[in-house]
Amino acid sequence: MYMRGMPGKTTKTSYDSTSDSNMKEQFKCIFEGIAKAGNPAFLNQSYTExxxxxxxxxxxxxxxxxxxxxxxxxxxxxxxxxxxxxxxxxxxxxxxxxxxxxxxxxxxxxxxxxxxxxxxxxxxxxxxxxxxxxxxxxxxxxxxxxxxxNLSLVELVHHFFTETKEAGICRFxxxxxxxxxxxxxxxxLPLDFNNTxxxxxxxxxxxxxxxxxxxxxxxxxxxxxxxxxxxxxxGFNDTQKEEYFKKRYRDEEQSSRIISYIEKARSLHIMCQIPVFCWITATVLDHVQKSREKAELPSTLTEMYIHYLLVQTKQGNVKYHRRAETDPIWNSETKKTILALGKLAFEQLEKGNLIFYEGDLKEYGIDIKAASVNSGLFTEISKEGHGFNQERVFSFVHLSIQEFLAALHVFVIFMNTGVDLLRKRKLPLHRDSIVKYLFYTAVDKALQSPNGHLDLFVRFFLGLTLETNQSLLRGLLKKTESKLQVKEKLVQYIKGKIRDSPSPERSINLFHCLNELNDHSLVEEIQEYLRSGSVSEVKLSPSQWSALVFILLSAQKDVDVFDLKKFSASEEGLLRLLPVVKASKTSLLSGCNLTWRSCEALVSVLTSKNSNLRELDMSNNDLQDTGLMLLSSGLKNSHCRLERLRLSGCQITEKGGDFLALALESNPSHLRELDLSFNHPGISGVKLLSGQKDSRWKLETLKIDHCGKCRLKSSPLRYFCEFTLDSNTANKNLLLSEDNRGVMVVKEKQPYPDHPERFDSWKQLLCSEGLTGRHYWEVQWKGRVSIGVTYRGIKRQGDSDDCCIGWNDQSWSLLCTAQGFTAWHNNTPTDIDTPPPTDSKRVAVYLDWSAGTVSFYCLPSIVSSLKLTHLYTFHCTFTEPLYPVFGLATH
The missing domain is CATH 3.40.50.300 (P-loop containing nucleotide triphosphate hydrolases)
Structure with a gap:
């Protein structure tokens, strides 16, 4: 077919009202789930955004x-x-x-x-x-x-929209x-975009x-x-799913009960993103709730589709065959039709065919009239009319229906005849030691598929092995003396595959398979660790890592912020949880002992078109220029949509800065914020990153504070900072000196103005800078001094414990005296065995805010020496910025 313009007169008079009326009539109703079958619903009333x-x-x-x-x-x-x-x-x-x-x-x-x-x-x-x-x-x-x-464009329009021809419209x-x-x-149709x-x-x-x-x-x-x-x-997001079921069930209590039920069954909840599956679910739930048996609601996909098959078959019996509601569902006619549809489904699924013609149905012995009885499973999709000799076209209502019937066909043929269609051989019926290999083959075939085209098939196939599901199909399956007892063997086989899988992402469908077998043991192990808060303290097995990925990705709420430290601050943890990083909007990987190898793995996330990642914090990891070179290869990819990148304290030099600048030149349209503080990106790298004239360049914030060659040291010294004492907080018996970098106790009260943040009793003061991230500073002391950090909200008025640093839950301090050191927090002292050096009165403080640690070190007298003697480390979860604080002649 080709299209060409056709000359003719132009008019638009009588067409409007006729066309609008026809359009309204044609589209005012939809046949939910089934094309031109079932009960129509008004589109405006039933449409969910x-x-x-x-x-x-x-x-x-x-x-x-x-x-x-x-x-x-x-x-x-x-x-x-x-x-x-x-x-x-x-x-x-x-x-x-x-x-x-x-x-x-x-x-x-x-x-x-x-x-x-x-x-x-x-x-x-x-x-x-x-x-x-x-x-x-x-x-x-x-x-x-x-x-x-061969039709012109106008002829095509006239053919399908006769009103235009009647109105004489020939030009548009x-x-x-x-x-x-x-x-x-x-x-x-042949599509040739070059020559047509x-x-x-x-x-x-x-x-x-x-x-x-x-x-x-x-x-x-x-x-x-x-x-x-x-x-x-x-399809539907979570809010739209709720809206759909509220429109379907006007009774608020009933709709809430159904929504709650779907949310608990995660595999159903995911599938309800597809509107057709919402309709299938509602159809089944209507039937189950009205049935006399009052059966439990389906909790797996296999159960749901078996119930759907039963509903559609029963409706066909009652509506088209005039049978009673109480008559058995399975009779010679229904068996023949379903088995024929199953054979068509399986053999055509193997070939990748989803649309069938009248000749295909005849080849499989399917009577078109009989197939139309099962319009909830299999439906005619070609439209009647338009004057051409049309071959009738059919399809299953949804791909998942075809996959279910394909799995059912393979299962029924095996159970009834012993023929293994997957390996094209006959097996001894119900010899579990041999039979299990049929199901192992299904698992292996699904895993070997690069695109997962058998994922759903294998879920259904394994789900059918459960006795509870087979009991629902009684009448379709032949009666046998022995039962198929392969569940435990299948569970162990699948767990072995999960254990051996190199990628947790590849194991996700295996967890769905375990769910279809009603086995949740692996997931429950990890959920117990998560509930107790001990998951970061346990060495997880490969299977447990995969279970953790499955749980995090199956969470009811979006994986919005992922913090690696909650699970494992390690390179292994990142590599195992990479699918969660890809699904998250923000990934916090700061201070997790990562190296350039992690950057190599993250490239796959940055370059994935399905990645949701918009903010990445890799600060305080020794990535070095090698890591940044790898990371830059991901940043320059057109699929990368990263908007914020934090690389503070990653030992990046001028070479790494150049890599980054070149990457952003290739893909400048997304990154808005870049943190390179506590690195040494050099003048050229900073110029390249800050001096771009490209209108597509979106970088708005470039942080390069605390940069220099000293930041390339591997010890905490690379986070060295100098602070300014805040005179508004200083007790009036404290005298500031050296441009507010030194302080001493004096008898005379200083003429500081009154200020609500001033300590009026305790001889204490704060620095001006509030700190998060990593910071290192040194203090030279004399006499009896407390050195520490505090939240801004520490009390200032009076002489209670709430005002003294280390005597409350707002502050952490080290008391330094000639006799020794004592760590204080929440009025609890911890004596430190290390005596102060006789020739040195220098202490270093290292804060790693995100790790929740404040460490104190004793320094030698030689200023140039890098040797640090560890005194004490506080461990806590910090919730707000911390301020360096000092107390003189305290305790």
């Missing part, structure tokens, strides 16, 4: 769509700009050019078609997009029937027109807007230069 965000079409996504759904379910909603249906053609704030060609992608059942219907209905009802005169929605599954026809150049092409992934006149290149009808929807894998068929904007439909 979808989560739509900006996307990309540069790369082909080969991942199984359930994996894509899981990946997007980990994303923090706050990190992305969302788009409403009526604003679909409106440029995003950072874009100025108008959007003419729009591609919207999303997995099957996510709501793309309904989105285009809502857009069209709102336009027809004059609720939105008033500047548009024509909207022409096409479906590729209908256009496929024109593959042997003077009008604002939107063409919608839904379902590019279903297109069976096409709408997307803007030559055929330059004023037209074009909207194409597609599943992710097909998006790359359109050259990027032909696309102005890509959006992605993510």
């Amino acid at each position: 979808l989560y739509i965000t900006e996307g990309e079409c540069k790369e082909v996504s080969i991942q199984h769509e359930v994996r894509q759904i899981e990946a997007t379910s980990w994303k923090a909603a706050s990190s992305e700009t969302t788009i409403r249906c009526e604003d679909i053609f409106r440029p995003l704030p950072e874009r100025r050019e108008p959007v003419r060609t729009l591609v919207t992608k999303g997995v099957a059942g996510i709501g793309k078609t309904v989105l285009t219907q809502k857009f069209t209905l709102d336009w027809a009802e004059d609720k939105a997009n008033h500047n548009i005169q024509f909207v022409f929605p096409f479906a590729f599954r209908e256009l496929n029937f024109l593959k042997d026809k 150049e003077e009008f604002q027109v939107v063409f919608i092409f839904d379902g590019l992934d279903e297109c069976r 006149e096409i709408l997307t290149d803007g030559k055929l009808l330059p004023s037209a807007r074009l909207w194409i929807t597609t599943r992710p894998a097909a998006a790359s068929q359109i050259p990027p230069e032909c696309v102005d904007m890509v959006t992605e439909v993510r």
